[in-house]
Amino acid sequence: MNKTININLGGLPFVIDENAYTKLSAYLNTIQRHFSQSEGCEEILQDIEYRMAELFQEKLRSKPIISLQTLDEVIAVMGRPEEFGAEPISEPKEQPKQTYHYKSTNTQDHTIRTGKRLFRDPEDKKLGGVCSGIAAYLGIDDPLWVRIVFILLVIPGGFSVLPYFILWFVIPEARTSADKLAMKGEPINVENIARKVEEEINELSKSISDFSKDFGKKKNKF
Amino acid sequence: MNLENTKAQMRKGVLELCILAIVSEQEAYPSDIIETLKANKLIVVEGTLYPLLNRLKNAALLDYTWKESNAGPPRKYYIITDAGREFLESLQETWSELNEAVNQSTINLKQHEQNN
Numbered sequence: 001m002n003k004t005i006n007i008n009l010g011g012l013p014f015v016i017d018e019n020a021y022t023k024l025s026a027y028l029n030t031i032q033r034h035f036s037q038s039e040g041c042e043e044i045l046q047d048i049e050y051r052m053a054e055l056f057q058e059k060l061r062s063k064p065i066i067s068l069q070t071l072d073e074v075i076a077v078m079g080r081p082e083e084f085g086a087e088p089i090s091e092p093k094e095q096p097k098q099t100y101h102y103k104s105t106n107t108q109d110h111t112i113r114t115g116k117r118l119f120r121d122p123e124d125k126k127l128g129g130v131c132s133g134i135a136a137y138l139g140i141d142d143p144l145w146v147r148i149v150f151i152l153l154v155i156p157g158g159f160s161v162l163p164y165f166i167l168w169f170v171i172p173e174a175r176t177s178a179d180k181l182a183m184k185g186e187p188i189n190v191e192n193i194a195r196k197v198e199e200e201i202n203e204l205s206k207s208i209s210d211f212s213k214d215f216g217k218k219k220n221k222f
Numbered sequence: 223m224n225l226e227n228t229k230a231q232m233r234k235g236v237l238e239l240c241i242l243a244i245v246s247e248q249e250a251y252p253s254d255i256i257e258t259l260k261a262n263k264l265i266v267v268e269g270t271l272y273p274l275l276n277r278l279k280n281a282a283l284l285d286y287t288w289k290e291s292n293a294g295p296p297r298k299y300y301i302i303t304d305a306g307r308e309f310l311e312s313l314q315e316t317w318s319e320l321n322e323a324v325n326q327s328t329i330n331l332k333q334h335e336q337n338n
Contacts, residue, residue, distance in 0.1 A: 010295065011294070011295035031269075038273065039276075040280055043276055044272050044273050044276050047252065047276070047298070048269065048272050050295075050297075050298070051252060051272070053294075054253065057293070077267070077268055078267060078268050078269045079267020079268065079269040080267075081269065083266065083267045083270075084267065084269045084273060
């Protein structure tokens with residue numbers, strides 16, 4: 001079962017499945033963003049909507065509703081904006097740079113600078129998220145190793161307890177999606193932020209369903 | 223050097239010429255233009271055409287009129303302007319020169335193939 005939505009695409013009425021609707025809006029938004037710098041963005045988008053409406057008409061003949069499959073077929077015909085390849089050749093290509101290599105003039109040393117910043121990771125923490133933040137900064141997959149080092153330093157006389165709390169106090173927590181991307185050194189752009197937000201929503205709905213399961217179990221006990 | 227990229231750049235260069243040529247024959251509806259271009263493998267995805275048509279229109283090389291259609295809303299038909307015709311002629315000249323030049327440059331390759 002799927003909810004359906006009524007839409008007006010290029011002056012034609014369509015009934016579309018809810019999941020297909022979400023994808024269609026995302027697709028049209030990507031196109032709009034792609035052409036937002038060019039003159040006549042609105043018109044290009046309108047033309048594309050007209051053409052998509054026409055393609056839907058051709059494909060739907062007997063079926064009353066646009067399904068995800070029909071939409072995928074039409075998107076395959078239209079192509080993704082990065083496949084359009086119609087930008088003027090002189091236009092500079094935007095490519096997010098993940099790492100900057102620069103050569104220090106005095107020492108001939110190579111320093112690799114990433115766009116990374118040190119944050120505390122609130123999603124993976126035992127205490128304050130200091131260790132997982134450091135692990136993300138150093139590119140260590142599992143924060144466990146950083147935690148082990150910290151704990152080993154505690155044993156010979158409480159050496160790292162105070163520094164831990166100082167770090168907790170000094171390092172900011174990664175609150176926004178942009179912070180979390182910077183924490184992992186991923187380029188901050190619209191696509192990545194959107195992906196991050198989506199991940200967070202999934203995470204949230206998962207924990208809500210976990211919670212309701214737990215709640216259900218507890219209720220059964222009584 | 224990416225082969226697909228190079229091919230795409232080559233097609234991109236002649237696409238404007240081809241669109242102008244198609245529209246110059248008779249006023250054209252984008253879907254008709256798409257069909258001709260697709261049949262000749264000049265475009266891979268349809269989305270390529272719309273930003274190009276828009277640029278040609280903004281450069282006053284093309285213009286369009288709305289026409290009623292039997293099936294659905296009015297359609298946009300593209301027509302070539304006088305400036306567009308001049309532009310097309312000039313592009314065509316360059317194309318024949320280029321065609322000649324490319325043939326001349328690759329003529330040795332062809333002879334080589336024949337010898338094999």
